[in-house]
Amino acid sequence: MSINHLLNETHDPKLTSWVESANQSGCDFPIQNLPFAVFKKIGTNEEFRGGVAIGEQILDLAAAKNSGVFNGVALEALAACSKNELNTFMDMGKSVWSALRLALSKALASGSSAQDKLANCLVAQADAEYALPCNIGDYTDFYTSIHHATSVGKKFRPDNPLLPNYKWVPIGYHGRSSSIEISGSDFKRPKGQTKAPTATEPSFGPCKRLDYELEIGIFIGNGNALGEPITIDNAEDHVFGICIFNDWSARDIQGWEYQPLGPFLSKNFASTISPWIVTTEALAPYKAQWTREETDPQPMPYLESTQNRTSGSFDINLQVLLETEKMRGAEQGPTPLSQSNFKDSYWTVAQMVAHHTVNGCNLRSGDMFGSGTQSGPNPEEAGSMLELSNAGSEPVSLPNGEERTFLEDGDNVIMTGWCEKEGAARIGFGLVEAKILPAE
Numbered sequence: 001m002s003i004n005h006l007l008n009e010t011h012d013p014k015l016t017s018w019v020e021s022a023n024q025s026g027c028d029f030p031i032q033n034l035p036f037a038v039f040k041k042i043g044t045n046e047e048f049r050g051g052v053a054i055g056e057q058i059l060d061l062a063a064a065k066n067s068g069v070f071n072g073v074a075l076e077a078l079a080a081c082s083k084n085e086l087n088t089f090m091d092m093g094k095s096v097w098s099a100l101r102l103a104l105s106k107a108l109a110s111g112s113s114a115q116d117k118l119a120n121c122l123v124a125q126a127d128a129e130y131a132l133p134c135n136i137g138d139y140t141d142f143y144t145s146i147h148h149a150t151s152v153g154k155k156f157r158p159d160n161p162l163l164p165n166y167k168w169v170p171i172g173y174h175g176r177s178s179s180i181e182i183s184g185s186d187f188k189r190p191k192g193q194t195k196a197p198t199a200t201e202p203s204f205g206p207c208k209r210l211d212y213e214l215e216i217g218i219f220i221g222n223g224n225a226l227g228e229p230i231t232i233d234n235a236e237d238h239v240f241g242i243c244i245f246n247d248w249s250a251r252d253i254q255g256w257e258y259q260p261l262g263p264f265l266s267k268n269f270a271s272t273i274s275p276w277i278v279t280t281e282a283l284a285p286y287k288a289q290w291t292r293e294e295t296d297p298q299p300m301p302y303l304e305s306t307q308n309r310t311s312g313s314f315d316i317n318l319q320v321l322l323e324t325e326k327m328r329g330a331e332q333g334p335t336p337l338s339q340s341n342f343k344d345s346y347w348t349v350a351q352m353v354a355h356h357t358v359n360g361c362n363l364r365s366g367d368m369f370g371s372g373t374q375s376g377p378n379p380e381e382a383g384s385m386l387e388l389s390n391a392g393s394e395p396v397s398l399p400n401g402e403e404r405t406f407l408e409d410g411d412n413v414i415m416t417g418w419c420e421k422e423g424a425a426r427i428g429f430g431l432v433e434a435k436i437l438p439a440e
């Protein structure tokens, strides 16, 4: 079995749009992508509302609703997308998401008779600001990269890096959604309790080991009732889409506070997401086989299915870049730090959903999962400074002569994601960035 049954006319790599910028090679938002965000024009009193990216433009979904172009289910979906959060639309479920995608694909395609009416519904991305795409009621952070778990485990527990539950349980913890913000939300370096290994007592002050985590954010579309688990084969039907996610981490605070209940104040001072949610349907060409080493424990039945084996992985390239204050001053542009791919994850999105609900826990529309830091099998594919600098012992050299062990004030961290392969249109996620301001 291949992924072909997941594909439809909206994925056709030959499709082009009458929005010319969508047809440029290397563009993140060709007509095959159609990701969702919540936006308004910068500096106006307009209401935030839903939008779909097409090339360098945004199709204003509230305006599209009133354009006279759409009817039926697509029109109902557009009414839901006209609000300042997408929860209602996300709760409508896969058949509605798919109906709107098809209608938008047809209306934005080259030669569409809707061009004249919809041309008035475009807003340039350069003129837009974004809000969170939905109310994120609950946020759960997983730990799905075995490469990250092993290298971090070595730093905290050299003799026992990978705990015995790792290969059986998709490990996660309940995070806080209140501190998740949209790309561009700069934040102050957190303060807290830390304790150096050699010190007899902890001290209080600004975090000295501030780090990023290269993750994806997974948005739940329609949830489940309390007490009714989502089975693995239905799991992806509940996943609206994916964004790029920086789960900032205060390593020195984490090292002191994490036992026995896990991360707390080291994680909930800031988390930043990219504005665009790339839908699960748009990602269909980039579904990939998922395997488990024969020598490893195989998943328990509730985490196992043929579908998960044949197409449970997502082939998403992830990259992190750093722009220091000095680089900004010299207008040098950011420098890449590392690159990895979500297909190297030990657990799939479907396994995360099935595991999260197997005890009856209810997910709700707009809930977000973090994938956990995505580090690849090679050291240069590390998704955090903790790994790249070997816990601060091996500074990373930057092209302008600067060095970093952890992040410094003024550093702007930028993350991007994209999918590309033969026979499919390249699609991208845009970017997420935020700058570290000095502690007060």
Ligand code: CA
Binding pocket: 141, 213, 215, 247, 370, 372, 373
């Ligand atoms: Ca994390």
